[in-house]
Amino acid sequence: MPKITGAKVIVTSPGRNFVTLKIETDEGIYGLGDATLNGRELAVASYLTDHVIPCLIGRDAHRIEDVWQYLYKGAYWRRGPVTMSAIAAVDTALWDIKGKVAGLPVYQLLGGASREGVMVYGHANGKTIEETIDNALHYQSLGYKAIRLQSGVPGLASTYGVSKDRYFYEPADADLPTENLWSTEKYLRSVPPLFEKGREALGWDVHLLHDVHHRLTPIEAGRLGKDLEPFRPFWMEDAVPAENQANFRLVRQHTTTPLAVGEIFNSIWDAKQLIEEQLIDYIRTTVVHAGGITHLRRIASFADMHNVRTGSHGATDLSPVCMAAALHFDLSVPNFGIQEYMRHTEETDAVFPHAYSFEDGLMHPGDKPGLGVDIDEELAAKYEYKRAYLPVNRLEDGTMFHW
Ligand code: KDG
Ligand code: MG
Numbered sequence: 001m002p003k004i005t006g007a008k009v010i011v012t013s014p015g016r017n018f019v020t021l022k023i024e025t026d027e028g029i030y031g032l033g034d035a036t037l038n039g040r041e042l043a044v045a046s047y048l049t050d051h052v053i054p055c056l057i058g059r060d061a062h063r064i065e066d067v068w069q070y071l072y073k074g075a076y077w078r079r080g081p082v083t084m085s086a087i088a089a090v091d092t093a094l095w096d097i098k099g100k101v102a103g104l105p106v107y108q109l110l111g112g113a114s115r116e117g118v119m120v121y122g123h124a125n126g127k128t129i130e131e132t133i134d135n136a137l138h139y140q141s142l143g144y145k146a147i148r149l150q151s152g153v154p155g156l157a158s159t160y161g162v163s164k165d166r167y168f169y170e171p172a173d174a175d176l177p178t179e180n181l182w183s184t185e186k187y188l189r190s191v192p193p194l195f196e197k198g199r200e201a202l203g204w205d206v207h208l209l210h211d212v213h214h215r216l217t218p219i220e221a222g223r224l225g226k227d228l229e230p231f232r233p234f235w236m237e238d239a240v241p242a243e244n245q246a247n248f249r250l251v252r253q254h255t256t257t258p259l260a261v262g263e264i265f266n267s268i269w270d271a272k273q274l275i276e277e278q279l280i281d282y283i284r285t286t287v288v289h290a291g292g293i294t295h296l297r298r299i300a301s302f303a304d305m306h307n308v309r310t311g312s313h314g315a316t317d318l319s320p321v322c323m324a325a326a327l328h329f330d331l332s333v334p335n336f337g338i339q340e341y342m343r344h345t346e347e348t349d350a351v352f353p354h355a356y357s358f359e360d361g362l363m364h365p366g367d368k369p370g371l372g373v374d375i376d377e378e379l380a381a382k383y384e385y386k387r388a389y390l391p392v393n394r395l396e397d398g399t400m401f402h403w
Contacts, residue, residue, distance in 0.1 A: 002027045002061040002101055007053045009045045012380035014347035016170055017041045017388060018319040020375055021048055021089035023097065025061050031096030032375060033089030034288045034322035037081055038172050039390045047086045064094045068294045084266035084291045091292025092325045099370035106371055110332035117362025118330040120341035121146035121209055123169055125162045128152060129194050133201045145361035146207035146234060146338055149198050155186045160213045168345055170316060177389040182401050184216065188224055195231035207234035214241045214402045218250035225255025235260040235282055241402055248279035260284055263313035267291060268299045275306050282311035282337050288322040293329055300333045309337030316342045320352035324373040327356050327365035351380050
C-alpha cells in the first residue's frame, strides 16, 4: 500500500494564479490535485498547508473514500468553497496516485470509457454581435461541435464573458476588484438578435450555448428562455442566482430552453432540490470546486436518476490538472452532457505538461497512467503569485449587483 509521506502546495502564476497540491508516497509515486479558487487562492493554500496536510501524513493513499469522509465529516465544519476545493485537491491527487500504481489511466478505474471522446464547447465572444459571430465561425472551422455565444451589450462599457484578448478570457485581472455597470433591460434586448444572427451564420448543426451569469430574476429568465426557444439553444446557463433553488420552478414553468447551473456549487446539497424536482437539465459542478472526482461521481449518479446530465465548468481558472481530471470523469460517466473548454495560455500549458488532446470537437484524456498531467516545478517557481480579483458589478444607479 502506498503510504503518504509528504504533501506540498505549489502556488504559481503562469499568466494567472494556480494552486496545486502534490502528494508524495513512500513508493516514490506522487499525485497532483488542483486547488485553485479564483480570487481567493491563498485561503485554500493555507487551509491545505495548515489544516489538511498534517492529517494526511502516514495514511494509506489507496483509501480514497475514507480520506474523503475523514476530511468532510471529520472537520465538523462542512461544505463551502474553501473546504471543498481543498478536499477536491486531495481526492484528485489520490486518484492520480491510484492510477499510476495500477498503471492505468484514471478513466479505466472509473469503469472505462463510455464514449469515444468528450464533446466540449468553446467560447466565442466579442464587443459586437458581428465580432462574436466572426469568432464563432473560427471555432466552427477548428471543428467545435458546440460554441458559447456572448457579446458586449450596447450601452454598457463592459460585461462578463467578453474578453480583452480575442481567444483567452481572463476576468480576474486587477489588484483590487474593478467595477462593472449592468442593465438587465439592455442585456435582455441584446441576446435574441445574437442568437438569430448566430443561427443564420453558423447553421443548425452546431450547438449554441449562452451564460447569463446569475443576473436575472426568475421571471426575466423565463422571458429570455422563451425568446431564445426559436434558436434551439443547447442551454441557458446560470439564469438566476441559485441559493434559493426553488427560484428555478418559475423559470421552468415559462420556457423549454434547457437550463444549466452549478459552476459555483460545492456539494450535492447545493443541487438537491434542483435535481430532485428536475428543475435543471445540466449540472455544472466541477472536480476542483465540488469535492473532487469522488464527490462529482456521487452528484452525477444522483443526477442520472432524474434525467440531468453533466456539463462541467472548464474556465481558465481551473488548472490543467482539473481539466485532465474532468476529462477522465467525462469519458466514463454514463450521463455525460458536455464539457466546457477554454484553452489555457502557452505559459500555463508549459508549466502543466499534459496528455489530453482535442480533435474534431472532442477531447480525450490520453492513456498515460493516472491523470496524465504533471507540473514543472522549476518553471512554476519562476511565476510568482500576483493578487488578482474578479470584478464586481453595480446597476447603473450604483446598487450593488451580482457578478
Ligand atoms: O472564476 C469565474 C469564472 O470561471 C467564470 O466567470 C467563468 O462563468 C464562467 C464560465 O461559464 O466559464
Ligand atoms: Mg458560467
